[in-house]
């Protein structure tokens with residue numbers, strides 16, 4: 683089944699959390715520097731489609747502006763959504779969603795949200811993970827990985843350390859069928 687290339691681009695704390703227990707991401711401020719986006723805009727320009735978990739979607743809806751103009755957006759949720767930007771809802775396995783997005787022309791998907799990413803890993807459909815580690819311990823929070831993630835091996839294809847202490851590593855899945 684053909685599918686788009688699937689990338690993850692996410693920031694995690696030193697202890698592997700992507701948000702506080704209440705969903706807050708204020709701790710990302712500790713690496714905020716004028717004019718430095720840690721490669722986010724360049725990455726964003728490469729993707730044509732987003733597949734995001736409902737909690738990430740709800741966070742994004744609280745932003746002053748919709749950040750995904752011009753991209754297809756699929757929201758993973760068991761509940762209805764009130765689309766204001768052409769986004770669609772999807773429940774269940776990612777593989778059929780990716781196949782149908784591919785048939786529509788999607789070639790590079792940005793998979794975002796902790797649970798959404800874990801589902802992609804469980805289905806073996808994540809090709810690339812760009813993980814930025816932020817120099818803060820949260821203690822408690824929402825994890826990026828948990829016991830639901832199957833074992834897999836990744837190749838480090840890029841690594842960059844920034845003056846702020848953030849380290850961005852790009853990992854490519856080994857032994858995954860080509861997208």
Ligand SMILES: NC(=O)c1ccc[n+]([C@@H]2O[C@H](COP(=O)([O-])OP(=O)(O)OC[C@H]3O[C@@H](n4cnc5c(N)ncnc54)[C@H](OP(=O)(O)O)[C@@H]3O)[C@@H](O)[C@H]2O)c1
Nearest residue numbers: 693701705735736737738758759760773774795796797798
């Ligand atoms: N650090 C970062 O760079 C970064 C990046 C992105 C997000 N975040 C933060 O991380 C938090 C969100 O991550 P998260 O792991 O809590 O949640 P998430 O993955 O964004 O969303 C989880 C929700 O998505 C729905 N869902 C997921 N997979 C599904 C499937 N296959 N079918 C149907 N529904 C599915 C479920 O919602 P329902 O069943 O309730 O519909 C589930 O509760 C937010 O606080 C966000 O701000 C941080």
